[in-house]
Amino acid sequence: MTNDSTAPLVVGLAGCGTVGSGLLRVLAENGDLIRERTGRDIRIKSVLVRNPSRVRAAPLPEGARLVTDAALLTDDPETDVVVELMGGIDAPRILIDRALEHGKHIVTANKALLAEDGAGLFRKAAEKGLALLYEASVAGGIPIVQTLKESLAGNRIRSLVGILNGTSNYILSEMTSNGLDFETALAQAQEQGFAEADPTLDIDGHDAAHKLVLLIRLAYGVEYPYAELPIQGIRGLSELDINFAREFGYRIKLLGQVNEVDGRLEAGVFPTLVRHTFLLARVGGAYNAVRVEGNAVGSLFLHGRGAGDLPTASAVMGDLLAVARGARPNNTGFVRQVPERARILPPEEARSCYYVRVMVRDAPGVLRDLAGAMAAEGISLAQIIQKPEERCGVPLVFMTHEASARAMDAALRQAADAGLLRTPAVYYRILG
């Protein structure tokens, strides 16, 4: 560890896109503050890029060099820390592994790598006594990693619910507040730079799922295999459902959530109805938020910018300053650096209240048969509205009492088999 040093902390920066440029800008603006807080300077020595001739958003700091050979970061004896902001999985894994091998601390924003393939890196960092820090990988500037690892360390976490993807939240907010349809809202998000040209990772829930896997590891000290996490995104979500949910007093949000049910974890990413009085329902635009319930702290809610150059750089800075201060590595929040596999509640056993919309024929007996299909699976209805006929049929909207996913699937399959539904049923969980 870099203990009690007053020498500059020497950094190799891998990747100089949006976040990397943001980091250079913050380092330049806040240099005096960094010295006051750590007693040291942070010096960028090398910046690894693919194309050195590309113009970048922030000027290179004095004395820094652009390099295209990763070994000039990972193997450089003078470099203390490698900051990985490249994105992707294979190249950064190789880079981080090699940097750890050479005794470098790591700061990364790479949620995909740590969620899908982090175990080996955490093990190596632990063996070497090095920091492997990743606050920037979840929820941008919101200090949820630090909060789970340290502030809430004395709490048994009962549940965690988060709006973890700003692009999806922006799209849902625009659909809700401005009445846009999904395609228009997505196009607008792309125009405004909130969504990538290929928005798959965001709108199909994978980005939120990566972050959720990291949060589960921090909260429970276990590995929830990414491939086993139930994931449902917001692609094609209908403005009909946004509007019906509103009438019931709810907003639809893409939530990553986990809770402990009798010693097993029930987790997933789903579009979910959130009561409008909840703070989570008030999270607008590209913001992120996380609500944690602990057995001592009760309910804790954190809200902030979930992406963007400067908020993400803020998180990278927090980690870099911890390394500069010589903080003892506490990478996973648990003594066991490589967590055990999570005990998982089979997703079909998960229980929730549901919002259900079906499109039916305007005919006598349809409601009776539908209600019968629900009752046959033990699902009781809390509220129901029938709406005027639309193009695809008459919308019938239910809110149910708590039911298992298995019962809900079975009831809706039975309704479909009985020919009651003119289009497949749409159903979403309701946050408890």
Add this chain to the structure above:
Amino acid sequence: MTNDSTAPLVVGLAGCGTVGSGLLRVLAENGDLIRERTGRDIRIKSVLVRNPSRVRAAPLPEGARLVTDAALLTDDPETDVVVELMGGIDAPRILIDRALEHGKHIVTANKALLAEDGAGLFRKAAEKGLALLYEASVAGGIPIVQTLKESLAGNRIRSLVGILNGTSNYILSEMTSNGLDFETALAQAQEQGFAEADPTLDIDGHDAAHKLVLLIRLAYGVEYPYAELPIQGIRGLSELDINFAREFGYRIKLLGQVNEVDGRLEAGVFPTLVRHTFLLARVGGAYNAVRVEGNAVGSLFLHGRGAGDLPTASAVMGDLLAVARGARPNNTGFVRQVPERARILPPEEARSCYYVRVMVRDAPGVLRDLAGAMAAEGISLAQIIQKPEERCGVPLVFMTHEASARAMDAALRQAADAGLLRTPAVYYRILG
């Protein structure tokens, strides 16, 4: 430091009231988790109390002893950490000073002590290389101390605004939501255990002010003398103003706030109008919340339980686990352990938009003369409502554009001198 130890962390607990009992309960419930997170047990060896025969809310852990002599904690060679939950100023200062002298780490929830008289203790802890941690002293379970010291360490803090006193917030929430008057809401808070028999510290703003001084130190690395902080509480706040504020789309909240104005700090505790769309306006009951604006992170909002046995114990636990893990002390978030005096903007130069209510005679020319007094001080009005006559006159309510406190005072003094006001003017800031 207690490094790489697997021996139990031995704790002396000073004070076993609400929070102390909560801590014992959390330690008992979460013992296995503590081992998983630190590799150690936390063992309470001694509990310092005034009256050993009093019945306590939590059973004493196995092997712990009740003591009445502070030296059995402070001077005990086996004790690693002293947790101070006594309250008061002089006795805990002497205890903490002596414990530091004997090489003990300190965890405390004592905002009054650290705000009014913390400098010597921080200096001694720094000299000795010991932890002096105080997450529990501000906003209960909300990890704002940790967030400012570590997560946001790379940010220049532009402003910080907080609902820091749960009792006041409970009273204001009840007045707003249930139409209670101040005295009734206070009595109800006392009945429900949210307010002390002597509520002075809470409702007159002193408790919030103590916490604000600590937050200013963490955010800016400077000492804002408690005695110089402008403080206005909510005692006697009128339901008239709660209701008029509502009509304009605002809630009245007791805010502790600081912001940097050209290198000087403008700070204080004031009842303040908060736009109903802001998350801060949504903080209900005994909850606390803090909003921080940093030059990288943007806006970050934290919300949680601000008091109570378990939420406060959660914060104490976070600090204790940091000591158990052998974290390097980072007590103030700055290298300089004893901060310089803050450069303070004279309170009369502070600028804000204002809500103003005056009670006037129902006579021609009164509005003209009042508006004239405002205009003479360069204050322009954004909105105005005149209300039907009340017992003490006709309420005239203004919302102003930005004005200095000096101009507002002068204008209202002039109006009073001219005999326009039947009762003293009431005016509050509006959060920008």
